[in-house]
Structures are given as C-alpha cells and as structure tokens.
Amino acid sequence: SIQGKTVVITGSNSGIGLGIAREMAKAGAHIVLNSFSDTDEDHQLAKDMAEEFDTKVRYIQADMSNGVACRALIEKAGACDVLINNAGIQHVAPMPEFPSAKWDAIIAINLSSAFHTTAAALPLMREAGWGRIINIASAHGLRASPYKSAYVAAKHGIVGLTKVTALETAKEPITANAICPGYVLTPLVEEQIPDTMKEYDMSREEVIENVLLKRQPSKEFATVEQLGGTALYLASDAAAQVTGTTLSVDGGWTAM
Numbered sequence: 001s002i003q004g005k006t007v008v009i010t011g012s013n014s015g016i017g018l019g020i021a022r023e024m025a026k027a028g029a030h031i032v033l034n035s036f037s038d039t040d041e042d043h044q045l046a047k048d049m050a051e052e053f054d055t056k057v058r059y060i061q062a063d064m065s066n067g068v069a070c071r072a073l074i075e076k077a078g079a080c081d082v083l084i085n086n087a088g089i090q091h092v093a094p095m096p097e098f099p100s101a102k103w104d105a106i107i108a109i110n111l112s113s114a115f116h117t118t119a120a121a122l123p124l125m126r127e128a129g130w131g132r133i134i135n136i137a138s139a140h141g142l143r144a145s146p147y148k149s150a151y152v153a154a155k156h157g158i159v160g161l162t163k164v165t166a167l168e169t170a171k172e173p174i175t176a177n178a179i180c181p182g183y184v185l186t187p188l189v190e191e192q193i194p195d196t197m198k199e200y201d202m203s204r205e206e207v208i209e210n211v212l213l214k215r216q217p218s219k220e221f222a223t224v225e226q227l228g229g230t231a232l233y234l235a236s237d238a239a240a241q242v243t244g245t246t247l248s249v250d251g252g253w254t255a256m
C-alpha cells in the first residue's frame, strides 16, 4: 500500500499535481510538494494538507527547467518511492512565430526534468526495493494539434522516455507509466483560452466547445480527482505488471 511511502510530485502547488497530491495524502502517503516558487502560501499549502489528511507533507522549491535543481529536489526529498513527473507549461503559437525561448523552456520543464528526476530517483527506489514512476504526459503525447509544436514534441518525448525507463527497470519491482489526460480545467488550460480565442476568432464558450472539447467525445473535462485515482491505481500492487505503457483519461479522445 501507499501508506507511509514517500511520493514526490513535481509542479504540485496547482492543478493536476496538487489534485494527485491530495489523493495520495488521503491514502496516507508522505508527500513532497514542489514548484519553482518559494512563497508563504506554498509552505502553508503543505501545512494545511498535512493537517487535513494527518500525514507528512513538505514543500521543496526547485525549478524544473534546471537539470541540477531537478536532481537536487530528489536528493532533498531523501526518499522517493513514487515519482510523479507532472510539472508542465504550455505555449500556443504557429511555428514561425513560436519564440525559441518558449520552445527551450517547454522541452526543459515538460520533458528533460523527467529525465533528471528519474535518474536521481532510481538509485533510491533500488535501495528501497520498490518504486513507481508516473509521468503525466497528455493526449498530446499520442495525438497532435496545430500551434502546440513544443508541447506535442515534449509529450511524445515523455511517452518514449517512459518506455525506456520501463525497460531499464523491467526485472525489478519498479514500474514506469505515463498518464495521458485529455482536457482538465486547470490554470494551464484557462491561460490558453485567450490566445486560442484570438487564433480562431471565437468566444470563450466557442473555444471550450469547438476547440478544447472538440476531440473529447464525452464533452466533459476530466477532473484532478480522477487523475489522482489513476495515479493511485498505477502505484498499487494491482498494477505491478503494468509498465511501459500509457493510460488515457481523455473521455474517448484517442479512441478516434
């Protein structure tokens, strides 16, 4: 069981990472929250979660765009039984206008960070004799959309990295899988609505219905609680032989 195990979740002071942290804390895991900021609110978030679920919760600042900082996060955590690579950003623009700096930042945060944290966490998992790596990819790890070149490239990349991680740990009690969510109404999605409105000359409602949920046949957003439940499943004993694969939580998007 996950009880008493240390779960490190990158990018977890908001959205999906926070939702997964809450479900894991509820199940009795010890949680390491992370983001690049280091505010009183960040540390208060950890305190409140510890109190709410009567478990250990720490907040460790580390910028996932920096490989050295990624490795330092795992070292500071001291233990990492479950690693959830979740930190991610988005930028939406046609390729000729796509800023090079945004490309670099998205590849660093959404893809390279998972390489660095995994490299640092595997020795700890091997020492503990058990481990779970859960990469938060996306439906965009399996399908493409226009204007999301860096994001789609990074998410396809992390699906590939997940497979390699699974093969390198295949004979050990360690698994590596990727969760591929469809649209979840988090700040990351909220922020791309204005740009998409401009890009397609649409209202907010039209963007939600005709762009965001266009390819999500359920016509509903997935929720952070559902993603927490999916991560709990992948961390469970029932999933011990599930490795190197993707699990879609996308209302049927990739069925099409």
Ligand code: NAD
Pocket (backbone or CB within 6 Å): 010, 011, 012, 013, 014, 015, 016, 017, 034, 035, 036, 062, 063, 064, 065, 086, 087, 088, 089, 109, 110, 136, 137, 138, 139, 180, 181, 182, 183, 184, 185, 186, 187, 188, 189
């Ligand atoms: P979000 O913006 O709410 O959360 C992103 C998290 O990453 C935040 O905690 C943020 O502080 C953190 N972060 C950003 N840059 C960072 C950095 N340099 N260092 C450390 N942390 C950093 O967005 P979200 O929707 O919850 O996204 C979480 C993950 O889920 C991302 O990888 C995203 O690509 C993926 N995802 C989201 C959706 C969706 O519809 N929301 C769908 C598929 C996949």
